[in-house]
Amino acid sequence: MGVLKEQSAGMENATTGIYITRGFFSKKIKPNPQADVIMLQALDPSYCTQMVTDVTNYTNEKAGSEGAVRIQSMQTMIDQMSQIINTLSLMLSAIAAISLLVGGIGIMNIMIVTVTERKQEIGIRKALGASPFAICRQFLVESASITLLGGILGIGLGIGISFAVEYVKGQPFAIQVSACFVAFFFSMLVGVFFGLSPARRASKLDPVLALAG
Numbered sequence: 001m002g003v004l005k006e007q008s009a010g011m012e013n014a015t016t017g018i019y020i021t022r023g024f025f026s027k028k029i030k031p032n033p034q035a036d037v038i039m040l041q042a043l044d045p046s047y048c049t050q051m052v053t054d055v056t057n058y059t060n061e062k063a064g065s066e067g068a069v070r071i072q073s074m075q076t077m078i079d080q081m082s083q084i085i086n087t088l089s090l091m092l093s094a095i096a097a098i099s100l101l102v103g104g105i106g107i108m109n110i111m112i113v114t115v116t117e118r119k120q121e122i123g124i125r126k127a128l129g130a131s132p133f134a135i136c137r138q139f140l141v142e143s144a145s146i147t148l149l150g151g152i153l154g155i156g157l158g159i160g161i162s163f164a165v166e167y168v169k170g171q172p173f174a175i176q177v178s179a180c181f182v183a184f185f186f187s188m189l190v191g192v193f194f195g196l197s198p199a200r201r202a203s204k205l206d207p208v209l210a211l212a213g
Contacts, residue, residue: 048075103150104194111143111198115205122202123210132203139202143195144188151187155180 020029040055042048052073059069115122122135162173 042075045075048073052076100190103147104190107143107146107191108194108198110146111139111195112201114142115139115198115202118202119205119210122205123207123212126205126207127211135205136199136203139199140192140195143199144191147187147191148184151184154187155183 040051042051052071056071059071060066063069125135159175162175165171166173
């Protein structure tokens with residue numbers, strides 16, 4: 001007889017069960033030579049698939065028919081859950097990519113309108129000696145600032161929703177700081193990428209035509 005170590009997650013029978021010897025079970029609890037459930041543990045997870053095949057062939061041979069014994073492999077269930085999680089992650093990544101593309105196009109349109117409305121400002125700066133690089137850098141900083149603000153709001157909104165779910169449902173959550181930094185940096189990268197074309201257009205404006213409006 002033994003006591004299982006504490007487990008943070010798992011199936012109910014794995015977290016609330018105990019193991020006892022077969023002899024004690026058959027003598028004291030259920031005097032029946034037939035076992036309802038037999039649990040086998042592989043020495044290494046890589047042996048699970050082969051063990052399931054061997055046990056299936058053995059039970060089919062002894063029973064004389066297929067399907068006489070139901071065999072479940074935890075490793076198979078884990079692999080299936082991993083496939084489902086990977087599929088969901090791929091779908092969420094595709095949705096996020098589409099959202100980034102739409103948002104990036106929106107940022108690009110905003111910056112194009114900004115450049116068009118500020119032609120005279122650009123012309124004055126160029127007439128006073130501003131280099132094309134300085135003009136381009138100015139609009140890139142503005143575009144990155146817009147997306148950075150959106151990233152900060154998105155991270156704050158996500159944390160706020162997590163707190164609300166914890167308050168309502170009582171489900172704890174953890175904030176991964178590295179993921180927040182990656183999202184923060186990526187939002188800036190999106191602003192620079194989609195703001196590059198309008199910024200270059202502004203840097204190439206002729207100062208005389210820009211002042212003329």
